Amino acid sequence: MAKKRLLTAIVTGLALVMAVSAASAAGLSDGVLKVGVMTDMSGAYSDLCGPGSVVAAQMAIDDFGGKVLGKKIELVSVDHQNKPDIAANKAREWFDTEKVDVITDLPTSSAALAVMEVANQKNKITLISTGASTKITNDNCNATNVHWTYDTYALAVGTGKAVVANGGDTWFFITADYAFGHSLENDTAAVVKASGGKVVGDVKAPFPNTDFSSFLMQAQASGAKIIGLANAGADTINSIKQAKEFGITQNQTLAGLLIFITDINSLGLDTAQGMVLTTGFYWDRNDETRAWSKRFRERHKNMPTMGQAGVYSSLMHYFSAVEKAGTDDSAAVMAAMKSMPINDMFAKNGYIRDDGRMVHDMYLVQVKKPAESKGPWDYYKVLRTIPGDEAYMSLDSSTCKLVKK
Amino acid sequence: MMIQVFGVPIQALLGQLLIGLINGSFYAILSLGLAIIFGLLNIINFTHGAQYMLGAFAAWMSLTYLGVNYWVGLILAPLIVGAFGILMERLMLRRLYHLDHLYGLLLTFGLALVLEGVFRQLYGVSGLSYTIPDIFQGGVNLGFMFLPYYRAWVIVASLTVCFATWFVIERTKLGAYLRAATENPELLQAFGVNVPLMITLTFGYGVALAGFAGVLAAPIYQVTPVMGSNLIIVVFAVVVIGGMGSILGSIVTGIALGLIEGMTKVFYPEASGVVVFVIMALVLLLRPAGLFGREK
Numbered sequence: 001m002a003k004k005r006l007l008t009a010i011v012t013g014l015a016l017v018m019a020v021s022a023a024s025a026a027g028l029s030d031g032v033l034k035v036g037v038m039t040d041m042s043g044a045y046s047d048l049c050g051p052g053s054v055v056a057a058q059m060a061i062d063d064f065g066g067k068v069l070g071k072k073i074e075l076v077s078v079d080h081q082n083k084p085d086i087a088a089n090k091a092r093e094w095f096d097t098e099k100v101d102v103i104t105d106l107p108t109s110s111a112a113l114a115v116m117e118v119a120n121q122k123n124k125i126t127l128i129s130t131g132a133s134t135k136i137t138n139d140n141c142n143a144t145n146v147h148w149t150y151d152t153y154a155l156a157v158g159t160g161k162a163v164v165a166n167g168g169d170t171w172f173f174i175t176a177d178y179a180f181g182h183s184l185e186n187d188t189a190a191v192v193k194a195s196g197g198k199v200v201g202d203v204k205a206p207f208p209n210t211d212f213s214s215f216l217m218q219a220q221a222s223g224a225k226i227i228g229l230a231n232a233g234a235d236t237i238n239s240i241k242q243a244k245e246f247g248i249t250q251n252q253t254l255a256g257l258l259i260f261i262t263d264i265n266s267l268g269l270d271t272a273q274g275m276v277l278t279t280g281f282y283w284d285r286n287d288e289t290r291a292w293s294k295r296f297r298e299r300h301k302n303m304p305t306m307g308q309a310g311v312y313s314s315l316m317h318y319f320s321a322v323e324k325a326g327t328d329d330s331a332a333v334m335a336a337m338k339s340m341p342i343n344d345m346f347a348k349n350g351y352i353r354d355d356g357r358m359v360h361d362m363y364l365v366q367v368k369k370p371a372e373s374k375g376p377w378d379y380y381k382v383l384r385t386i387p388g389d390e391a392y393m394s395l396d397s398s399t400c401k402l403v404k405k
Numbered sequence: 406m407m408i409q410v411f412g413v414p415i416q417a418l419l420g421q422l423l424i425g426l427i428n429g430s431f432y433a434i435l436s437l438g439l440a441i442i443f444g445l446l447n448i449i450n451f452t453h454g455a456q457y458m459l460g461a462f463a464a465w466m467s468l469t470y471l472g473v474n475y476w477v478g479l480i481l482a483p484l485i486v487g488a489f490g491i492l493m494e495r496l497m498l499r500r501l502y503h504l505d506h507l508y509g510l511l512l513t514f515g516l517a518l519v520l521e522g523v524f525r526q527l528y529g530v531s532g533l534s535y536t537i538p539d540i541f542q543g544g545v546n547l548g549f550m551f552l553p554y555y556r557a558w559v560i561v562a563s564l565t566v567c568f569a570t571w572f573v574i575e576r577t578k579l580g581a582y583l584r585a586a587t588e589n590p591e592l593l594q595a596f597g598v599n600v601p602l603m604i605t606l607t608f609g610y611g612v613a614l615a616g617f618a619g620v621l622a623a624p625i626y627q628v629t630p631v632m633g634s635n636l637i638i639v640v641f642a643v644v645v646i647g648g649m650g651s652i653l654g655s656i657v658t659g660i661a662l663g664l665i666e667g668m669t670k671v672f673y674p675e676a677s678g679v680v681v682f683v684i685m686a687l688v689l690l691l692r693p694a695g696l697f698g699r700e701k
């Protein structure tokens with residue numbers, strides 16, 4: 001009997017040791033890699049990220065084989081309701097009790113800034129896709145964050161420069177009154193001035209807002225050739241719709257500074273035609289983007305926005321980095337992410353800079369006329385590919401503390 | 406030399422006043438429905454915003470799936486939404502009349518969330534486009550502003566409906582019954598008037614008004630599941646300022662607040678989202694029953 005008990009004890013002990021060593025060999029601190037998609041599931045931005053971003057994240061996990069370093073990859077998601085306090089609290093809970101390793105998507109700049117701060121304190125990684133403010137890689141930059149898809153500067157450079165070059169040299173801004181809107185207006189105004197244009201005025205509209213007619217009339221009275229819409233989502237849609245209603249688009253041109261393909265889908269080509277905008281991704285660009293987008297659409301009712309494509313791309317790169325580093329330790333993974341170029345359906349030769357900016361090409365596109373469109377979601381003509389180094393703010397003018405000058 | 410008021414050209418000011426009047430007529434028609442319902446049923450109807458949304462969706466659906474034009478939609482949608490209201494009153498609200506206001510508020514608020522959630526699940530938040538009917542395409546240049554024909558129609562339609570409703574309630578025999586029912590339902594019933602039926606129909610009418618406003622709004626704003634919740638809080642502030650249950654008060658206050666909000670958008674746009682609530686706080690401090698309300 002004694003012998004049998006001893007044997008049991010030894011076997012048990014061995015099993016324990018093996019379990020522990022298996023975990024440490026895998027390099028994952030808690031035996032599972034947990035991805036958190038924090039997004040707007042039901043509010044103003046839920047069509048352009050939201051459930052679609054969760055689908056994109058799940059696709060990334062599936063395409064990577066569901067496992068990294070022999071351990072399962074799990075997905076959790078939450079609705080942060082575009083509120084920084086809810087976002088920060090949920091992030092803290094995820095890191096402290098649910099062992100989440102990385103948070104992605106993060107629309108609404110104020111919420112994204114709050115979460116990247118919390119993540120940095122806990123030494124966890126954030127991959128911001130839908131959040132837009134340039135503060136993310138400047139004043140508020142940190143070593144555990146990557147800003148993946150676009151930022152307000154890239155949008156401003158793409159659209160602002162092109163519009164001024166086409167003779168649109170006087171601007172009036174209708175700006176959503178919060179961090180993102182201000183950032184978008186400031187960045188665009190700087191580009192307009194640098195390109196030889198002039199800003200004749202602006203109005204800060206409360207966010208969110210439905211009736212823009214009053215603000216549009218102020219823009220009309222300013223006599224500016226271009227009305228810059230420094231807003232997003234439902235606000236942009238209503239501004240464009242009402243500008244057409246008030247006959248403003250007959251004499252003045254709208255420049256949408258942040259427009260997603262889902263916005264165009266909702267407006268219809270009849271209303272949106274002719275608008276020029278900048279995007280980080282368009283599904284109908286080459287065979288690779290078409291193939292991925294087709295798979296995405298099979299799982300989700302819409303074509304992917306740039307934010308959703310960015311969630312997929314950033315997670316694929318993150319998983320590869322975890323595999324390369326052989327651990328989920330944040331510093332090692334960040335180093336691996338920065339050492340590898342990004343080559344997938346989203347970006348070609350993309351790279352991550354010291355300030356956390358993922359630099360990749362952007363696209364200046366024009367919305368097609370209804371007659372030019374061959375079917376659903378055939379919305380854009382690509383006018384120009386903007387090289388990554390031109391699209392994003394140069395490190396010389398960066399205010400990020402991580403950038404050595 | 407242009408005449409200026411505080412640095413704003415008078416033309417621009419006139420234009421903004423007109424815009425304020427348009428928004429004010431939306432507030433008026435929505436707050437009127439709420440005031441009728443509160444006056445007669447003592448129910449604080451938080452589903453009103455969702456019912457406004459239902460009106461817009463009913464118009465969009467009947468156009469898209471059935472090919473029904475705007476004018477038919479303008480009649481049909483309020484009827485559908487009104488019928489929904491009647492069902493809601495018969496099946497649910499009726500059980501709450503003898504309880505505190507709070508229960509009705511909770512029920513209607515919950516229903517609003519459910520309705521919004523269902524439509525969000527089905528249609529997403531970006532919304533659907535309802536094109537302006539052909540007859541109202543374009544607009545007229547008034548010299549100080551370009552007035553789209555459709556917006557002019559919105560003012561005419563909503564003011565007509567508002568004042569017709571006011572007239573029926575304050576100046577006709579049917580209206581006298583309604584008012585009597587709010588004061589003393591038992592006594593009126595003793596005279597042989599079917600009070601429960603009257604209450605049901607009145608609730609249906611109040612709800613139909615929300616549906617009507619929804620159809621009016623559909624071509625201007627995107628038809629979205631959240632369009633009502635964006636508006637309902639302002640409309641409640643309007644009702645509080647006007648005096649809960651006051652018919653004329655809700656109409657006049659609705660229009661006045663539209664105008665005040667319009668002015669704020671010119672002089673200090675950042676505050677245009679809160680100005681209504683600042684006024685509400687002031688009114689509650691100085692005249693708790695509202696501008697047109699009576700202390701009970």
